[in-house]
Every structure is written in structure tokens, then in C-alpha cells.
Amino acid sequence: MNVEQENIRIDKYLAEKLELSRSKIQKMIEEGDILINGKRVSSNYKTKLRDKVEIRDVSNNDILIEKENIPLDIVYEDHDLLIINKKSGMVVHPAPGHYKGTLVNALLYRFQLDYTDDIRPGIVHRLDKDTSGVMMVAKNEVMHDILANMIQDKKVRRSYVALVEGIIPHETGTIDAPIGRDPNNRQKMAVTEVNGKDSITHFKVLERFKNHTFIECILDTGRTHQIRVHLSYINHPVVNDPIYNKKKSTSFGQMLHSKSIEFIHPKTGKQIHYEVDPPKEFVEKLEEFRNE
Numbered sequence: 001m002n003v004e005q006e007n008i009r010i011d012k013y014l015a016e017k018l019e020l021s022r023s024k025i026q027k028m029i030e031e032g033d034i035l036i037n038g039k040r041v042s043s044n045y046k047t048k049l050r051d052k053v054e055i056r057d058v059s060n061n062d063i064l065i066e067k068e069n070i071p072l073d074i075v076y077e078d079h080d081l082l083i084i085n086k087k088s089g090m091v092v093h094p095a096p097g098h099y100k101g102t103l104v105n106a107l108l109y110r111f112q113l114d115y116t117d118d119i120r121p122g123i124v125h126r127l128d129k130d131t132s133g134v135m136m137v138a139k140n141e142v143m144h145d146i147l148a149n150m151i152q153d154k155k156v157r158r159s160y161v162a163l164v165e166g167i168i169p170h171e172t173g174t175i176d177a178p179i180g181r182d183p184n185n186r187q188k189m190a191v192t193e194v195n196g197k198d199s200i201t202h203f204k205v206l207e208r209f210k211n212h213t214f215i216e217c218i219l220d221t222g223r224t225h226q227i228r229v230h231l232s233y234i235n236h237p238v239v240n241d242p243i244y245n246k247k248k249s250t251s252f253g254q255m256l257h258s259k260s261i262e263f264i265h266p267k268t269g270k271q272i273h274y275e276v277d278p279p280k281e282f283v284e285k286l287e288e289f290r291n292e
Contacts, residue, residue: 001017001052001053001055001120002050002051002052002053002144002145002148003047003048003049003050003051003052003053004049004148004152005047005049005197006046006047006048006049007046007047007048008046008047009043009044009045009046009047010029010034010036010041010043010044010045010046010047010053011025011026011029011043011044013047014034014053016181016224018055025043026043028055029041029042029043030043033055034053034054034055035053035054036051036052036053036054037051037052038052038054050145065094065099065104065105065108066099066100066105066108067105067108067109068100068101068105068106068108068109069106069109070101070105070106070109071106072084072103072106072107072110073085073086073087075134075274075276076272076274078265078268079139080138080139080140080142080143080267081136081137081138081139081143081147082111082122082136082137082139083134083135083136083137083261083272083274084103084134084135084137085132085133085134085276086103086127086131086132086133086134086135086258087132087279088129088130088131088132088252088253088279088281089129089130089252089253090102090103090129091103091129092104092123092126092127092129092135093120093123093126094120103123103137104120104121104122104123107121107122107137108121111139113139113140122137122138122139122144123137124136124137124138124144124147124148124151125148125151125222127258128225128228128254128256129253130242130252130253130254130256131253131254131256131257131258132256132257132258132278132279132282133160133257133258133259133276133278134158134258134259134260134261134274134275134276135258135261136156136261143266146266147266150263150266151222154220155263155264156261156262156263157218157260157261157262157263158218158219158258158260158261158262159216159217159218159258159259159260159261160216160217160218160219160227160256160257160258160259161206161214161215161216161217161256161257161259161278162214162215162217162227162231162238162239162254162255162256162257163212163213163214163238163239163240163255163282163285163286163289164212164213164214164215164231164236164237164238164239165211165212165235165236165237165238165239165245165247166211166212166213166235166236167208167211167212167213168203168205168208168213168215168236170205171204171205172202172203172204172205173202173203173234174200174201174202174203175199175200175201175202175203175230175231175233175234176198176199176200177191177196177199177230177233178191178192178193178196178197178198178199179191179192179196179197179199179223179224179225179226179229179230180192180194180195180196180197181195187243188225188243188244189223189224189225189226189229190229191229191230191233197221197223198221199221199223199226199229199230200219200220200221201217201218201219201220201226201227201230201231202217202218202219202220203215203216203217203218203231204216207290209289209290209292210289210292211289211292212239212289213236214286214289216259225243225244227256228241228243228244228254228256229244231244232244232245238254238255238256239254239255239285240252240253240254240255240285241253241254241255241256242254252281255281255282255285257278257279257282259275259276259278260273260274260275260276261273261274262274
């Protein structure tokens with residue numbers, strides 16, 4: 001994988017990215033299981049943008065990511081990249097506890113990806129397990145770096161739709177609040193000044209119901225769980241969110257959908273724009289609110 005943030009201790013950066021304990025990461029660095037740009041470093045090494053991280057082991061044993069024949073909904077494909085409509089419930093890449101059934105397992109079965117990173121090949125940006133919708137995949141490392149830089153430079157427009165609790169009274173709004181790991185629960189993110197990173201979410205009301213609101217969200221940044229954390233922070237959590245909504249949720253997960261993606265293709269110069277409808281569970285909940 002390539003580093004996407006600079007001037008952060010490498011042990012802290014990888015602990016958050018891989019969702020492993022910092023002590024585990026430090027041990028892996030010490031034993032040479034993690035290399036930066038092909039070299040061993042100390043745990044206090046400060047990251048630089050596009051540092052190449054090689055991970056020999058992310059568990060107690062070497063991991064072999066299996067190719068799996070899992071159906072994929074591909075909405076666009078060319079020699080260098082894909083746009084996929086990810087189903088709710090699919091984990092994007094292997095991680096502790098999820099080494100099978102992920103999008104990466106499916107990609108490796110269907111495509112010959114040109115990568116040296118055997119943990120997250122092709123993954124330019126991610127969607128949470130229960131967030132559905134469009135996402136980009138790079139078929140080779142050169143395109144991966146180009147697309148990652150485009151996202152960082154805000155040259156990729158991604159639009160999400162969400163059903164949230166309560167009535168949002170104003171038509172538009174911007175949530176500008178730093179997000180970091182929740183100091184009281186490592187499985188959650190939170191708005192926090194302690195190690196929080198700048199995070200900006202814009203939203204627009206699409207429709208109001210008796211007790212809920214249907215909104216569109218545009219991100220300036222792409223922090224983990226950003227939309228879910230920000231909407232919970234303003235007391236309008238995403239409907240059915242099992243982590244950030246205190247109400248009881250079903251197994252489907254949060255009503256959050258990556259609706260569209262738009263960018264200029266870095267090789268052809270053509271404008272790429274794809275939009276996909278939310279899954280039936282989302283649509284059914286939308287109709288339920290309309291009929292209240």
C-alpha cells in the first residue's frame with residue numbers, strides 16, 4: 001500500500017489503517033515484517049506521502065489471499081480501472097477477521113491485477129462493509145497512484161445519499177469537525193480534537209418525512225466512517241446504523257449509499273460519470289417513510 005498522510009508515526013498510521021494494536025505493529029516493524037520503501041525503519045519513523053509500505057504478515061501467520069468466484073456488479077471497465085457497484089454487506093479488503101468473501105478476493109479471481117501489494121490490490125478508496133454503491137478500483141499500481149492523487153486533490157466528485165433520524169430544518173449545511181479514533185472505543189471513530197484529522201462533509205436535503213430526512217452528502221475529505229460520524233455528531237444519525245445510532249438496527253446495516261462518481265479519465269481525458277440506485281432495502285425504507 002502507499003501512504004496517504006504525511007508526518008505521522010508509522011506505527012500509529014498502520015495501527016489505524018490495519019485496525020491492529022499499536023504494539024502488534026511495533027513488533028512487526030521490529031521483526032522486519034513491515035518495510036518502508038524496501039527498507040527497515042523504526043516505529044517512530046514519520047510518514048511521507050506515497051511511501052510504499054510492504055507488509056509480509058498482518059497476523060500470526062503469513063496470509064494468502066484466496067481468489068474467490070464472487071459475483072461483481074461492474075458498471076464500467078477499461079484497461080486501467082473499474083467502477084463497481086458494491087453490495088451492502090461486502091467487506092472491501094482482507095483484514096483481521098475478514099480474509100474471505102471480500103471485494104479483493106473477488107477481484108483477484110476475475111482480473112489479473114498488476115500489483116506487488118497482496119493485501120489491498122486495486123483499492124483506491126473504500127466503502128464501509130454495509131455501505132453500498134459505486135467505488136473505483138485500479139487495475140495496476142500506476143493508475144492506483146494517479147487516482148489516489150486525484151482523490152486527494154479533490155478531482156473526484158463522489159455523491160452519497162442517506163436516510164437520517166429527525167428533521168433537518170435547513171436546506172443545506174456543512175459539517176467541519178475533526179475525526180479520529182474514539183479514545184474510549186477503538187472500534188469507533190469520533191469527532192475529537194485529540195489526534196483528529198480535518199474532516200468536511202457537505203449535505204443537501206432532498207426530502208423530509210414525518211420523523212426522518214433524506215439527504216445527499218458530498219465529501220471534501222475521506223475519513224473512516226466520516227458521514228456516519230458527522231451526522232451522528234449533529235444529532236441526525238444514519239437510520240439503522242449499528243454503531244452510531246442508538247436505536248436498534250437490523251442486520252442490513254446503515255441506510256447510506258454511494259450514489260455517483262464523476263472524474264476526468266487521466267489517460268483518455270474523457271469525463272466519467274456513473275450513478276447507481278440504492279439497494280431495494282434502502283428504497284423500501286424510503287417508501288415506508290413516505291407513507292407514514
